[in-house]
Amino acid sequence: MQFSELDRYKTGVLVPVFSLKTKKSLGTGEFLDLIEMGKWCADAGLDLIQLLPVNDTGSDPSPYSALSAYALHPLFVRISELPEYKDLAGKRDDIDKAIKTLKKLEKNPRLLYHEVLEQKLAILHRIFQAEREAIQGDAAFGKWMKNNAWVKEYAVFRSIKQQNEYRSWQEWPEHRDISPDAISRLWSAGHYEEYNHFYAWLQFRLEQQFVKAAKALEKMGITLKGDIPILMNEDSADVWAHRDIFHLELRAGAPPDMFAELGQNWGFPIYNWERLKERDYDWWKLRLQQAEKFYEAYRIDHVLGFFRIWSVPQRQKEGILGYFNPSQLIHRHELHGMGFDDGRITWLAEPHLRGHQIHNAFGSAAIEVIARCFRKLGNEDLYLFRDEIDGERAILEQPFEDRMKNQLLQLYRDRAFIAVEDDVFAASWTYRNCSRYQDLSDQEKHLLEELVSRRGWESEQLWERHGEELLTFMRNTVPMLTCAEDLGVVPDCVPRVLERLGILGLKIPRWARRWGQPGDPYIPHVEYPFLSVCAPSVHDTSTLREWWEYEDGSEDFWASLGIPGACPPDYSAGTARTVIRRLLDAGSAIAVFQIQDFFALDDNYRVEDSRSERVNIPGTVQERNWSYRIPMTLEDLKKNNDFSSLIAELSEERRRKSP
Numbered sequence: 001m002q003f004s005e006l007d008r009y010k011t012g013v014l015v016p017v018f019s020l021k022t023k024k025s026l027g028t029g030e031f032l033d034l035i036e037m038g039k040w041c042a043d044a045g046l047d048l049i050q051l052l053p054v055n056d057t058g059s060d061p062s063p064y065s066a067l068s069a070y071a072l073h074p075l076f077v078r079i080s081e082l083p084e085y086k087d088l089a090g091k092r093d094d095i096d097k098a099i100k101t102l103k104k105l106e107k108n109p110r111l112l113y114h115e116v117l118e119q120k121l122a123i124l125h126r127i128f129q130a131e132r133e134a135i136q137g138d139a140a141f142g143k144w145m146k147n148n149a150w151v152k153e154y155a156v157f158r159s160i161k162q163q164n165e166y167r168s169w170q171e172w173p174e175h176r177d178i179s180p181d182a183i184s185r186l187w188s189a190g191h192y193e194e195y196n197h198f199y200a201w202l203q204f205r206l207e208q209q210f211v212k213a214a215k216a217l218e219k220m221g222i223t224l225k226g227d228i229p230i231l232m233n234e235d236s237a238d239v240w241a242h243r244d245i246f247h248l249e250l251r252a253g254a255p256p257d258m259f260a261e262l263g264q265n266w267g268f269p270i271y272n273w274e275r276l277k278e279r280d281y282d283w284w285k286l287r288l289q290q291a292e293k294f295y296e297a298y299r300i301d302h303v304l305g306f307f308r309i310w311s312v313p314q315r316q317k318e319g320i321l322g323y324f325n326p327s328q329l330i331h332r333h334e335l336h337g338m339g340f341d342d343g344r345i346t347w348l349a350e351p352h353l354r355g356h357q358i359h360n361a362f363g364s365a366a367i368e369v370i371a372r373c374f375r376k377l378g379n380e381d382l383y384l385f386r387d388e389i390d391g392e393r394a395i396l397e398q399p400f401e402d403r404m405k406n407q408l409l410q411l412y413r414d415r416a417f418i419a420v421e422d423d424v425f426a427a428s429w430t431y432r433n434c435s436r437y438q439d440l441s442d443q444e445k446h447l448l449e450e451l452v453s454r455r456g457w458e459s460e461q462l463w464e465r466h467g468e469e470l471l472t473f474m475r476n477t478v479p480m481l482t483c484a485e486d487l488g489v490v491p492d493c494v495p496r497v498l499e500r501l502g503i504l505g506l507k508i509p510r511w512a513r514r515w516g517q518p519g520d521p522y523i524p525h526v527e528y529p530f531l532s533v534c535a536p537s538v539h540d541t542s543t544l545r546e547w548w549e550y551e552d553g554s555e556d557f558w559a560s561l562g563i564p565g566a567c568p569p570d571y572s573a574g575t576a577r578t579v580i581r582r583l584l585d586a587g588s589a590i591a592v593f594q595i596q597d598f599f600a601l602d603d604n605y606r607v608e609d610s611r612s613e614r615v616n617i618p619g620t621v622q623e624r625n626w627s628y629r630i631p632m633t634l635e636d637l638k639k640n641n642d643f644s645s646l647i648a649e650l651s652e653e654r655r656r657k658s659p
Contacts, residue, residue, distance in 0.1 A: 001214065001296040003223070003481040008659060010223065011584065011651045012048025012592040013041060014538065016063065016615065017076050018111050019595070019629050027105035027116035029629070030078045031206070034213040036634040038220045043638060045648030045655060049217065050225040050299070050592050052539055052615075054210075056154075057233075059166060061113040061626040062616075064229045064301070067158070068237045069287045070150045071199075072206040074124065075117055082205055084131040091130070098123050110627040128198045135201050144204050150286065152187050155199035157237035159192040168235040178241055207293065214294040225483070225592075226295035228287070230305045231268035238283070239269060245276050245283055250311040253319035254488070255429045260619075263319025263429070265312045270325060273470070281470075285477045292478040299533075300474070303484035303503075307467035307494055308459070315391025323418055323426035326466055328458040330451060332423035338447045347436055349417040349425060355381040361407050365400070372398055373408060385412060416448075427452045464493035468500070475501055483533055483590075487511065498531070505532045507588060508541065510553055522560035525586040530659055534588035536580075537597055539615040544579065545571040545600045546610040571610075576600040577650065584654045591654065595630060601650075602643050607631070 015037070020029030022036050037049060055066035056073045063073075079085055079099060088095065102119045105112050128135065135141060145151055157169070164172050175186070187196055217224050231252055232238050239246050246269040254264040276283065291298055300306070312322035323329075335345050358374065359366040373395070374383040389395060395408045416434040417425040431437060431452070437445070475482050483504040486494055498505050507528045513520045528534055537543050548554045548571035558567035561582040568575045580601065584591055596613040599605035607613060616625045630637070638644070 001218065001224070001292060001294065002479045003296040006481065006589055006659075009588075009654050009657055010048045010590045011046055011654055012050055012223070012225070012590060013046055013595050013598065014050040014535065014592050015595045015630070016052040016539070016626075016628070017054055017073075018113075018626070019615075020634065021106075021630050021632065022634050024078065024080065025106055025633075026079065026099065026102045026120065027108070028075050028111055028120075031072075031076045031210040031213045032078045032081060033634065034224070035216045036638070038217045038222050040634055040638045040644065041222055042220050043641070043644040043648070044598075045644075045651045047221060047655075048223040048225060048297075048590060048592060051227060053227045053229055053301075058161075058235075059114070059117075060233070061111075063227075063626065064231075065233045066229065066236060067233065068150075068154045069232060069283070070148075070290045071154045071203055071237070072210060074121055074202055074206070075113075076210070077120075077124070077202065077206050078209060079120070079123060079127070081209060082127065084127050084135065087134070088127065088130055092127075095123060095126055095130075098126070109629065109631065110624065111629055113627060124202060125198055128201060129194075132194070132197070136197055141201060141204050144207075145200055148203075150290075151200045151203050152196070153183050153241045154203070154237045155196045156183050156186045156192065157240055158199045159195040160186070162195060163192070169240045170235070180241075183241065210294050218296070223296045223481075224294060225297040225299060225481075226291050227299045227301060228291060229301040231266065231270075231302070234267070234269050242283060245272050245279070246270070247272050247311075249314050250325065251314055251316075252305065253310050253312045253322055255310050255322065256320055257489070260319070263310070263312075263322060264619075265317060265319045265322075270309055270311050273326075273466070281473050284474065288474060288478045288480075292480055295480055297481035297483060299483045299485055299506075300471075300503075301485050302488075303467075303471075303486050303498075304488055304490065304494060306470045307463040307491060307497075313391060315393050317392040317396060320413055320429060321392070321415075321418055322429075323420065324459065326459075326462055327426060328455045328462060329420055330417070330425045330427065330455060332425075334451065335425075338451070339444075345417070345425075348434065349415055349419055350384055351411055351414045352377070352436065353383045353411060355383065358383060361411070362404060365404065369400070369404070369408070427455070460491055460493055463491055464497060467493065468497045471497060471501055471503060475503065499529075502531060504589060505529070507532050507534045507586070508538065509534065509536050509583065509586075510541075510547060510557060519556075522557055524560055524562070525583055528587040530587060530589050532588040533590040533592060534583065534586040535592050536583055537594045539594075540618050543594055543596045543600070543610060543613050545576065545597070545606075546614065548575075549610055571600065573601055573603050573606065577646075581650050584651055589659065596628075598647060599630075601646060602640075604640075605631070605643070 017029045017031065020033040020037060022033045025033065034049065041049060053063040053066065054073055054076060056068050056071040057063060057065050058067045098119065102116065102123065105116055160172065160175050161169070169176055186192055214224050248269050250270045252266050252268045252270050256263040308324040308326060310319060310322045311325035312319050332345065358370060362369045370383065373386060373389050375386050377384055392409055392412065395405055395412060398405065414435055415428055416431040416437045418428050420426055428434070484498055484506065486498065486505045487508065495505065509522070509525055512523045514523055525534065542551060555567040561579065563578060563582060580593065580597065613628060615628045
């Protein structure tokens with residue numbers, strides 16, 4: 001899709017496809033529901049719809065855990081619009097009975113992900129079996145597969161996974177290591193062929209329906225904005241078939257902060273950018289070109305990862321022993337030049353424990369702990385971890401109670417250097433807290449801190465070059481509008497590169513503050529740069545109403561909006577109208593609101609407990625995550641002219657304002 005020039009302010013709504021509901025829905029929203037969503041947006045004066053990722057995620061309901069960079073989610077196909085379903089008229093009693101059973105799940109207020117997916121796939125496979133001969137002989141289907149070569153490796157991957165009870169490819173008894181020739185052979189293998197063609201046909205029809213919805217929105221003048229996660233699930237067709245473009249020995253995450261003192265380990269492998277560059281970034285370019293079939297604009301998830309990503313060795317469980325990749329690292333010869341011999345370097349890079357420390361920590365179990373986890377250093381009463389205890393995961397596998405494992409983990413994490421290679425090190429995130437670092441002389445500490453600081457400055461220069469190169473090829477590959485999720489601890493180089501490339505950053509008002517100034521004041525929303533997206537809430541945050549009712553910051557935020565009078569203690573419909581009206585004055589080119597934030601404008605749509613409208617709570621695994629659905633059909637929502645007119649009236653001034 002071609003994005004028209006960014007010559008006016010846009011106002012939009014953020015809603016996952018699975019949250020949509022129409023009279024034709026079967027337990028979940030579907031791509032064709034976007035047409036009804038567009039009709040409501042037109043009435044409400046909205047000109048942008050932003051989605052969450054829509055890729056196939058298999059058994060994982062998180063849209064950020066894709067099985068494929070290209071394949072669409074089977075949940076979102078509309079069965080009644082399939083030509084094969086229509087061709088079965090008069091011969092589909094059993095299928096229609098199964099559809100009625102699936103329709104009953106529509107009564108549940110939230111998405112029952114696994115039940116809906118299982119029943120829908122079963123129905124789709126029955127349709128495929130009934131029409132298999134016609135499908136395989138369909139010239140249009142054959143042409144589509146020829147033009148979408150990725151679908152064969154995806155379909156083969158899905159088929160083998162199904163044959164292996166959906167276990168990870170790393171647990172398969174065969175076909176773990178694969179080649180393009182092997183995939184071609186498996187595509188035609190008798191015991192896989194039926195499901196190979198089933199999964200390919202399903203992608204063919206999903207794409208048709210999504211394109212139909214996207215073109216309908218384009219005709220309405222509504223921009224469809226997608227979301228492209230930076231990372232891929234290790235258990236995906238892409239990692240399985242293209243292992244060379246990933247570093248499987250490293251996992252992406254985040255360093256320690258006030259919310260996670262041990263950092264974060266997201267479990268996704270990081271990219272081998274050197275290898276991708278050799279391939280002219282072909283895999284990424286194809287990913288963008290696939291997205292361009294549907295979207296006029298897209299959001300790059302975690303854009304900081306294109307500059308540098310926190311990389312955690314696969315053998316670690318938490319994020320604390322990670323380091324930024326790429327980075328300018330510390331080399332052994334440099335430490336030698338500062339007067340640190342190899343023994344001193346090892347002293348800082350590996351925990352050294354006195355015998356009495358181990359006995360004090362583990363008491364009567366100390367002898368067993370030493371036997372399993374430590375080796376004695378020469379004739380001294382000094383111990384290092386055994387070579388086989390090469391990470392946190394090895395400690396967690398030991399037959400000790402949790403208290404003892406946690407003590408061992410604390411001891412293991414006590415290091416100033418992290419060995420990246422034999423003679424290359426990164427300073428640990430908490431290197432100043434290392435017990436042995438405290439024993440260094442003031443001069444030694446000064447030399448090390450100076451070196452770490454210099455490497456940090458050099459890394460910033462590296463990140464700027466790296467990020468600009470990657471984002472340049474992305475921006476130039478497709479004509480979509482590029483937006484970036486640039487939240488977190490943002491290096492100074494990131495906003496410079498985004499501005500140079502004309503990429504929109506993200507402003508979440510409750511987090512947009514002048515950090516470091518007295519009181520960390522909010523940045524006035526009217527001062528947001530034009531090249532930004534203002535999103536008062538997103539899928540990983542509370543809604544505006546929940547934030548107001550259960551979290552801190554609303555009083556200062558109210559004042560920052562320039563609204564006279566005291567901050568209302570409750571987020572009533574009237575308060576919501578005042579807040580949203582002011583936020584629509586944001587300087588950002590795009591202002592996008594979760595649909596739940598619009599529902600708070602009308603007492604008829606306000607739920608009793610605002611917490612029930614949350615899409616996801618990061619860091620948790622629970623059924624309520626990724627299951628929110630709107631409480632009415634879009635057809636009924638469209639009938640509420642007063643509600644649509646209210647939103648249109650609120651955004652009228654923004655529509656008329658010139659950038």
